[in-house]
Amino acid sequence: MWTTLHDQLHQTLRQRKLLPENQSILIALSGGQDSLCLTKLLLDLQLKWGWYLAVAHCDHQWRSDSEANANYVGKLATNWQLPFYLEVADRVYKSEAEARKWRYQTLSKIALESNYKYIVTGHTASDRAETLLYNLIRGSGTDGLQALTWQRPLTDNSSLLLVRPLLEITRSQTSNFCQQQNIRIWEDSTNQDLHYARNRIRLELFPVLRQLNPQAEMSLAQTAEILSAEVEYFEQETEKLLKKATKIDTNNLNISQLESQPIKYIINRLVLREVPLPLQRRVIRRILQEILPIHPNFSHIEKLRNLINAPNRSQTDPFPGGAIAKVKHPWILLV
Secondary structure, three states: OOOHHHHHHHHHHHHHOOOOOOOEEEEEOOOOHHHHHHHHHHHHHHHHHOOEEEEEEEEOOOOOOHHHHHHHHHHHHHHOOOOEEEEEOOOOOOOHHHHHHHHHHHHHHHHHHHOOOEEEOOOEHHHHHHHHHHHHHOOOOHHHHOOOOOEEEOOOOOOOEEEOOEOOOOHHHHHHHHHHOOOOOOOOHHHHOOOOHHHHHHHHHHHHHHHHOOOHHHHHHHHHHHHHHHHHHHHHHHHHHHHHHOOOOHHHOOHHHHOOOOOOEEEEHHHHHOOOHHHHHHHHHHHHHHHOOOOOOHHHHHHHHHHHOOOOOOEOOOOOOOOOEEEEOOEEEEO
16 A cells, blocks of 8 residues: 655655665664564565665564564565565673664674665654754764764775665654554564663653654754754865864974974864864864774863963873873974
8 A cells, every 4th residue: 555655755765865776775674663664665665666675683682572573574574575684693782882783783794795785774753853862961962963864884985875764754654654554563672661761762751842842753853954964064174174284294394393202193273273163173073083092072172172272382181091282383282
C-alpha cells in the first residue's frame, strides 16, 4: 500500500541526493519500528531507483530475547527476499557508546567485505531532537547540537557512507506506518529502562515539552538542521583560517631564538585578532585536539584564546599532558 510517507521519502532522496540510483545498500535492521519502516519504504521504492538492498542485524546480547529478535529479523529478510547478515557481539558491552562503536564497526566490516557503498539507519526526527537535547544538557557546542546529520563517511577515504533518510519523519509516523502495513514490531524492553539518559528524555522530558509545543520534536529537529548547515560553513572557514594562522616561513624565523624547548605549535595571533570570536574558538579547538591527550573543553579553549590579546611574555599554566602556551609576539607558542 502506497502512502504519503513513500512520497515524502522519494522526494527527500531526490532533493538531497542521499542514495543514488543503482547502488548497493545495506540496511541496519533492529526489528524496531523505525528500522522496519525504513526497510519497507526502501523495498517499495527499489524498482524506481534500481537499488540492490540487503539487511544486517547486530545482536548485542543485552536482552534475554535477543536471539529471538535476530531470528525474527532474519525471517523478515527471507519474506522480503533480501540478503541477511547477522553478527553477534563476542561480549556484553557496558555502555551505549561502546555498543554503538561495535555496531558501526561491524556494519562497516560487512559493507566493505560485500561491496555495499551505503549503510542506512532508521534514525528519525525524534532521534535528532533527543540528541540535540542530550548534548545540550551535557554542555555541547553547536557541533554536538547538530549531530545526526543526513550522511557522514564511515571510512577515512569516504568510500563508505552512513545515510539517515528518515530525519524529517517522526517516531509516531513510523509507528503509524508499521500499523498500516501490518508489520509486527519487535519491542525492545531496554527502551523503557530509565537508567539510560536518552530514555528519560524520550519518556519523561518530551511529554512535558509537547504540552508547551505539540510539534516540539519536529521543531528541535529543524533547529538541528539549521545548525548543521552553519557548522558545515564554519568548518570550511576554520580550515582556511587554520592554514593562514599556522603558516610559518621557517627560512625567516629562527626557532631557537623563540624558545629553547621543543615547540609543538606556532600560532600567529595577529591573524586570529582579525576574525570573529566563533572562528577563534574553532581554530584553537582544532589545534588543541592535536596537542592534548584528551578532548579540549571550554576552559582549555578559553585559556589559550585569552593569549590572543595578552601582553607579551604571558603564558598559561600547564594543559592536560603538560603543554604550556607562551606569548612571544606576534606568536603564541605551544611547548
